[in-house]
Structure formats: structure tokens, C-alpha cells
Amino acid sequence: MFRHQKELQFEVKVDRPDPMLARQVQEVLGGQFGEMTVMMQYLFQGFNCRGEEKYKDMLMDIGTEEIGHVEMLCSLISQLLDNASPEDQAEAAKDPVTASIMGGINPQHLLVSGLGGLPTNSNGVPWNGSYIVASGNLLADMRSNLHAESQGRLQVARLYHMTNDEGVRKTFRKMLARDRYHQYQWMAAIEELESKNGVVVPASFPPEAEEEAQEEAYKFWDLSEGEASSEGLWATGSAPDGTGHFEYVANPVAKGQIPNPKIPATEVHHDLDFKK
Structure with missing residues (x-):
């Protein structure tokens, strides 16, 4: 009320x-x-x-x-x-x-x-x-x-x-x-x-539940010109919750595949496979 x-x-x-x-x-x-x-x-x-x-x-x-x-x-x-x-x-x-x-x-x-x-x-x-x-x-x-x-x-x-x-x-x-x-x-x-x-949201999904992806939780990827970002606390030292140590990656590389999506049905009218 x-x-x-x-x-x-x-x-x-x-x-x-x-x-x-x-x-x-x-x-x-x-x-x-x-x-x-x-x-x-x-x-x-x-x-x-x-x-x-x-x-x-x-x-x-x-x-x-x-x-x-x-x-x-x-x-x-x-x-x-x-x-x-x-x-x-x-x-x-x-x-x-x-x-x-x-x-x-x-x-x-x-x-x-x-x-x-x-x-x-x-x-x-x-x-x-x-x-x-x-x-x-x-x-x-x-x-x-x-x-x-x-x-x-x-x-x-x-x-x-x-x-x-x-x-x-x-x-x-x-x-x-x-x-x-x-x-x-x-x-x-x-x-x-x-x-x-703990400091990470949600706490109900703990780091160990990330399994093989855990190591990605501590890497800083430098994806812009210059290296000034390497000087921050986000790039060195320990994570705030003490679960790991940060790593600065100066030249990160892609780890995934090149997407190759299937062409959808002609009825979608995308014109991708259309020829006059």
C-alpha cells in the first residue's frame, strides 16, 4: 500500500x-x-x-x-x-x-x-x-x-x-x-x-562447470592498435575471486571454424540460388 x-x-x-x-x-x-x-x-x-x-x-x-x-x-x-x-x-x-x-x-x-x-x-x-x-x-x-x-x-x-x-x-x-x-x-x-x-554472476554457475572453456576466463585479448591495455589490472595478476591468473594475449588468433551455412529452401525467397 x-x-x-x-x-x-x-x-x-x-x-x-x-x-x-x-x-x-x-x-x-x-x-x-x-x-x-x-x-x-x-x-x-x-x-x-x-x-x-x-x-x-x-x-x-x-x-x-x-x-x-x-x-x-x-x-x-x-x-x-x-x-x-x-x-x-x-x-x-x-x-x-x-x-x-x-x-x-x-x-x-x-x-x-x-x-x-x-x-x-x-x-x-x-x-x-x-x-x-x-x-x-x-x-x-x-x-x-x-x-x-x-x-x-x-x-x-x-x-x-x-x-x-x-x-x-x-x-x-x-x-x-x-x-x-x-x-x-x-x-x-x-x-x-x-x-x-562470490563476485561473478550468476554464482549458481561456478567456474568448474565451464569445463574445457575455463582457461578462456582469464585471457585478455588485445584486439586494438597499441599495447597500452596490457598495463591494466585486468591483464595481470589474479582474478578477483582467486580462481585463476590473468594472461595478456598480444596477438590473439581465431580458434573457430569458418561458418558455412546451408542455403535455405527456395520458398524463403532469399534469391541466393536464383538464376534467370
């Missing part, structure tokens, strides 16, 4: 309207790594979580918090759009640089949402459910969550430097702090899960 509380998680109060910034903020609302994505990702992971109750509880806690972040951003966008009008868009378009980069005010803020936030990114592309990851494997999902929070915080940090509005920046600072904590949170969960089952 969910219950809505009228107060926002943190205060959202802009110093002045800025319709073009509202368009930019849409990216961290409805973009690939926006708040809508992490909200749905954590909630679906929580809804489908099986096993230890603490993981489900944690996922539902953070997923519900992200609902609040979506509401905060919608409030921020609405305030940035206060008193916006079609005339504002025409005025912005007078500056060729602004017009070419921003295209003026997002017309959908005027035509579709009535000066409110939209489930789209900064270019008006609708949010897509394929952005979310909810695989049912806790370690795989937690790593995806760390990635999502890393990308999301990066985008908010970039937005922070795109405005001098102290009210907007105050909101962004709160989001940056929470996203920093969320990265800590996923790192802690990942460390705990790795200590239980």
Missing part, C-alpha cells in the same frame, strides 16, 4: 522562472537515467524480490523515496515554467545560438502538459520501460542500480553548473547528496552479496 503525503521530501523553490532550464531538467526526470527510471527499477525489483526480507524492504524503501523525487522534479519544472507563454518561445528563438542549441522552450510544456512536468527526456522522447533492469538476480540488479545512480548523479551535477538560480541549485544539492548516499547503499549491498556468493 502506498500513501501520499502532501509535503515534498525537500523544499523546492526557484528564484525565478526559466522555461529553457525546465526543458533541461526533463532529462533527469524522464531520461534513461532519470528519476522515473530508478523509481520503476527499484520498485519492480522490490515487487519481485524473493528470499531475504531485508533486501525487499530496502528496495521498497528506496523505490518509494524515488517516487518523492519524481514529485520534487515535477514541482521544480512547474515553478520554472511559471508564466511561460508562446511569446517567450518566440523571444528565445531570436538568439540564433539559443535557437540552434535549445530550440527555445519545449513546446510540449505549453501544448501537452499545461506548464507541468512530462514523462519524457529533454528532447521530448517518451520515457521507456526498457530502461529498467529487474532480473531477479540480486547481485546483477544491485550492480545495475549502482550504474543508474552513478549516471543520474553525473547528469544532475552537470545541470547544477547550467544555472545560477540558487533555489534550483539548493534542490540539486539535496538530490546530489541523496544520490551519493544511494551509491554508498548499492556498494554496501554489492559487497555483502559478493562476500556470500
